[in-house]
Amino acid sequence: MSPARAPAPGTTVVRPTPRISLLLHRRSLYVALVLAGLLAAAMLAAACLGQTYIPPGEVLRTLRGEAGPHELIVDELRVPRIVLGALVGAALGLSGALVQTVTRNPLASPDVIGVGHGAAAATVLALATGAVASPGALPAVSVAGGLAAAALVYVLAWRRGLQPNRFVLTGVGIGVALSAVVQLYLADSELDAAEQVKLWLTGSLNGRGWEQAGPLAVVLLVSLPALVWASRVARPLGLDADTAAALGLRVDRVRLGLTLLGVVLAATATGAAGPIGFVALTAPQLARRLTRTPQLPLLNSALTGAFVLVGADLAARTLLPPLEIPVGALTALVGGPYLLWLLGREPRGTGLPS
Template sequence: MRPARIRGRTSVRTSVRASARASTCLPTAATARYPGSAGLAVLRHRSLSLLLHRRSAAVAGALLVLLGAVMLLSACLGQTYVPPGEVWRTLRGTSGTYDLVVGELRVPRIVLGALVGAALGLSGALVQTVTRNPLASPDVIGVGHGAAAATVLALATGAVASPGALPAVSVAGGLAAAALVYVLAWRHGMQPSRFVLTGVGVGVALSAVVQLYLTESELDAAEQVKLWLAGSLNGRGWDQAGPLGWVLLVTAPALVWASRAQKQLGLDDDTAAALGVRVRRAQLGVTGLGVVLAACATGAAGPIGFVALTSPQLARRLSRSPQLPLVSSALTGAVVVVGADLVARTLVPPLEIPVGALTSLVGGPYLLWLLGRRG
């Protein structure tokens, strides 16, 4: 009986694998035969092939143009208006009139905002892919709370000698909080609902630690922590943008792998296992990548809420793709953060609203709408 059972299992696995290939790797001439494949195209070069979603590519191109326009507008507007031509000449180094305003104050801040938004958008898409829940994000699973708690403890104990070391401390705290959530949620596997609920509980506990410190600490230290907790790009520049840019560059190959793993994680566990996919390993790898990106973004600019939650869903609604588009999610996050920072700088001059407060003000109603829409 065992040989027959093995042959049956092998035949089932072969048939499932064949059907999956037929649904995800369609040749260009045959895409019209399959439902939902009309928007797909196959790019081939010798032995390499790439399955491309046409609308997602078009949306990504439009978002890239929009990001460039928002970045240029942010470089021009402020207490001192700078014409676009002068911005361009300053970037080329042919004009020294606005070197301080554009070259040293605005451009580093804009670049950092774009990088932070891209990292948060990617992390949100990865976490929501694993949990299969649009309400999940790195904020929900305790990454931001862990970074805040680590920063607070470092300031309280005097472990940080200079403010420049705070980003590294917050990154370590975010990674430690996510690891704790993963360990507590593991029960012979990772169930998405248990993972999210455990993250909420850990986040509440870490938030209580922060509030206790703010209540008992000295005024100067409390003000420093409050400023960091608000999530702001004010006073930040190349020192924070450089390391975050290197993180995005180094993780680019892992993001390519994650985009392929998305298709596998979109299936139910039994089907994915029948295709030979190591589901638990893929879930751990995709979640870990999302946590690293979120922790590094939080370390660079502080906790900027709701960007990781909203960006992937906005990108998916724009592209109408069967899975969360990573490139469009990154570009959407970049547009949201740079645009929110522009509004925060120019809404009530000369005061500056922290960009994290503005994104939370917009993201809170969106979360309520999403909860009501899902019943």
């Protein structure tokens, strides 16, 4: 009998039961703990800072249920918005990691495959036709639009299997077409309706809270078993298609499952806060650079996305008081240069392997 193979450097084998063993990457664990601490600090800072400064001790007492002079600001205005920002950022980080795993392209994101454009087009059409009687129904409409757009991209990109390069290019084409629909509506609509659509298109957490955070939290909780499965199949999927198939992985089915999971998370996040760009693109790549792992770490991608969005929303509220910048505009302003930097670091001649 051959001796047991030693774990790879930097990893630890954890055996919660005699029949179950888990391979734990130590650096990923340390990074996750640091990111969790930074996220908690950012959330506390967001609860304290604003047009009215509230000391951290008073914020913590209010969260424990003690009455205070700023109870309304903390419980009703800031905390629901902060929690929603963390949930949206986590969902976008996870979605970006899943899409980039499928496409094996660090420049891919849910927006590339049409999720954000589909959500925007569906919202615009619902407002234009009067199909939505209540503004509260708009998140459901945007989720349906994002799912429909991603499904269309998947069907058009399928040619005896899913080719990642064809998938990305088809998504870009569908996104351009849907953007034209939105621009046509903005050009011909009434001023009030156009302003409402423009505000939604920038992506903002202003005026949103528990009503939007609740459904997103449920989706994330229900997705946990699927995310555990995704973390297991991501490593062999990072190899070329033939090698992954030789290892027993049903490549097309796995790609479909990961894509569907990523699209659901991105569409739900978009429905809750509008299209917020570049978080899904940057969070997985930042997490991988921090953990130094070959595959995209899902947990750290979620924590990075949550930290980035909570921090961006805090900056959007406090940079130019009393003016509030939509958080989607701020992430785009920062994410654009990051995308150019990432493009500059890509080696020449790299393609999208199938």
